[in-house]
Amino acid sequence: MAAQAMMRKAAPCAMRQLKCITVDVTGTLIAYKGLLGDYYCKAAKAVGVPCPDYDQMHEGFKVAYTEMASKYPCFGQATKMSNRDWWRTCVRNSFREAGYDYSNEIFDHVFKRIYSMFGSTAPYMIYSDAQPFLRWARKQGIVVGVVSNAEYRYRDIILPTLGLNQGSEWDFGLFSGIVGIEKPDPRIFEIALKKAGGVAPEHALHIGDSLVKDYLPARELGMHAMLLDRFKSKEARVAREAGVPVFPDLSDAQNFIISWQEQVKRASMI
Structure with missing residues (x-):
């Protein structure tokens, strides 16, 4: 109403x-080409670690993104948070929401792939x-x-x-x-x-x-x-x-x- x-x-x-x-x-x-969760899972699998169900990953991202957008709007612009750090926190929280918490070393490899991918045209049409x-x-x-x-x-x-x-x-x-x-x-x-x-x-x-x-x-x-x-x-x-x-x-x-x-x-x- x-x-x-x-x-x-x-x-x-x-x-x-x-x-x-x-x-x-x-x-x-x-x-986007396909679901966002697909790309996150592919990045995890590419470095040899298990990944949540694609739909579960997608839902985890939505929760993490909403929280980050609320705490640090405009990709951290107001708080001077770098774009990379904003996305690093968002991606890490996305995996955690989906039930996976990788070690810092493994997550670094996963995140580099995801950040690079979404900075290119690969996921878009x-x-x-x-x-x-x-x-x-x-x-x-x-x-x-x-x-x-x-x-x-x-x-x-x-x-x-x-x-x-x-x-x-x-x-x-x-x-x-x-x-x-x-x-x-x-x-x-x-x-x-x-x-x-x-x-x-x-x-x-x-x-x-x-x-x-x-x-x-x-x-x-x-x-x-x-x-x-x-x-x-x-x-x-x-x-x-x-x-x-x-x-x-x-x-x-x-x-x-x-x-x-x-x-x-x-x-x-x-």
Whole structure:
């Protein structure tokens, strides 16, 4: 009921000419290949030690990650914890939650493999509609920003290696591990609007896959917003029933935006 009330409060605003589009990353532009637990278990097996069940490992990671994000938000940015140390603690706690506690020497070998792997493109895939959509938007003269609860390696390594580059696919990026603010804090969208050149909220659109982290905070600020539902989630179904614009992919979102902007142009000529 609370979520539905928030969605009613954040109903779509009147259409305006778009000057800026911001996009989420994971689940919107890119995705993991398989389950995260698979990679942790593979790293353990590669150094010759037993590993928990893959699903058990995945659940252990979710508990450990949630605790670390609460104690040391934005990958330790506020407390000056290094990115590597943040992940080292998170990974160690993930294994412990799953029932395995390796010696320091063995864990060092396991962690090096995991940290290196997730600093590369090996665990990720780019959605086929991501690059065409971003390039299309920029070609229309729309400023494109990436807004993600991610650390610096997304900006410096992962996105560029996947073919999503600043200057060709996006104009600016806001990553929580760098700016020290993470969604659903609306302040990260305020920064995005400033980065876009002082664009007013009603001339900006945010696209993401989370109702709580993407749609609601963007709407709270007065931006347009829409959800992507690539996996037919229950959250997206409920949101759609409440009137939230939900699309299966960026291609459909693009078609909607084209129609939207044509309507705005026609209205301005009347």
